[in-house]
Amino acid sequence: MINILIEILLRVPIKSLLCFKTISKRWLSIITHPHFSVLCHLNPNPAILGLFLTCPYSLPAKPEFDYVHFDKKIPTKPPFKNLKFIKNSSGISILQSWNGLMLCSNSPSRLAKTNYYVCNPTTKHYTTLPKSVLETENSKIHGISLAFDPAKSPHYKVVCVCDSMSSPQHYQIEIYSSQTGLLISYDHWNGSIYWISTIGNLTCLYYNLDFERLGVIPMPHFLDDQGTTIAYFGESCGHLHLTKISFYTVRFDVYEMKRDDSEWFVKYKIDFEHPDHELNYCNFTILYLVRGKRKEDAFLVLAAPNDDKVMKYNLINKTFEKFCDYDVEDEQGFYSSTIGAFEYIESLCCV
Structure with a gap:
């Protein structure tokens, strides 16, 4: 029964x-029960219902988030407007979202260091991560990432990259596991965390959590590196994407990483030069690339700060659609092109 x-x-x-x-x-x-939450997430690519948008001008004084639901045919209220269920949530910000969980941090005071949290906004449960033993007056945290695959395990890990305590020219890694509740330090660098290193030449690095191994992936060959910048780097539905855009054109490629981490290949070709649109790199920002179960469900989420709106660009039929209005003007009348976008997936997973 x-x-x-x-x-x-x-x-x-x-x-x-x-x-x-x-x-x-x-x-x-x-x-x-944790096993039931795993059964709920046996689909390796759970549906992204929408995005939470944040703006740096509004976070300190008003830590609320605007929500964009992807399916306009289904009226829905925002899952939440703030993270008040987290104790001492004043000035809290979202750093990363991953398969239904969110990695967050608060604004530290002059006397206290930053606190980090992993929360499930669906169940409104959270855990406070233990203090880093590597973050001292002479050592700081350079990056922190959440790794969570509910189809494999109900447990998650948080990887923290800090200055090495033994050598100023190296980095040290700490890994927090929800299974053990322990923070473990390591002196060395498909179950991996990826990032772009901008020190020296652009390099794509990955850290494999299963084998505790650091790897390097060759960057794609860009035809013109003059006046270009990394405009987007992120994962969606099990696919890792990268875009590099020139300041002088609205034509660019979206690259995807091969499953074996061997190389990048061109997945989508973008051309915003259209008589009905006046987009260029100076007045749009790529917030997110969303992949769905169907090929035609792939789209970019773009912010156009000068027009105070967020748009959807379908990568297959090349059409634009307005998502919502979004004001990024601060109290002094200045605009910010930096908007955070974080996926929302319903989840029962424990934190």
Whole structure:
């Protein structure tokens, strides 16, 4: 009978499951069990329902987030407007979102260091990460990333890159595991974390969590490196993407990494030179690249600060669609082209 009940509950929307926890102790036990959350996420590419948008001008005084739902045919309220369920959430910001979980930090005071949190905005549960043993007066955190694949495990890891305590020319890694609750330090550098290194020549690095190994991936060959900048680097539905845009053109390529991490290849060709649109690099920002289950579901989310709007550009049929208005003007009347965009996926996973 329990197996039949589980099969039924697995077909129920997550929002309804949160309400069903109050029906009985047995239902509560089933829905909150870590194994049940894994069963809910057996799809390796869970659907991204929308994006939370943040602007640096509004965060310190008003830590609220604008939500853009991808399916306009389904009216929906924002899942949340702030992260007040986190204790001492004043000035808190989202650093990363990954498969339903979010990595966040608060604005530190002069006497206290930054606190880091992993939260599940669907269940409104969170955990405070232990203080880094590597962050001292002479050592700082250069980057921190969340790694979480609910189709493989209900546990997540947070990887922190700091200055090495033994050599000023090297970096040291700390890894927090939710399974053990421990923060472990390492002196060395598909289950990997990727980033772009801008020290010297542009380099794509990855750290494999399973084998605790650092690797280097050759960057794609760009025809013209003059006046170009990395405009987007991110993952969607199991695909890693990279774009490099020139200041003088609106034609560029979107690269995708091969599954074996061997090289990049051109996945999409973009051309914004259209009589109905006047986009150039100076007045648009790529916020996110979204891949869906179908080929035609792939699109870019673009911010046009000068026009105070966020747009959707379909990568297959080359059409634009307005998502929402978004004002990025500060109190002094200055505009920021830097907007954070973080995916929202419903999840029951524990933190």
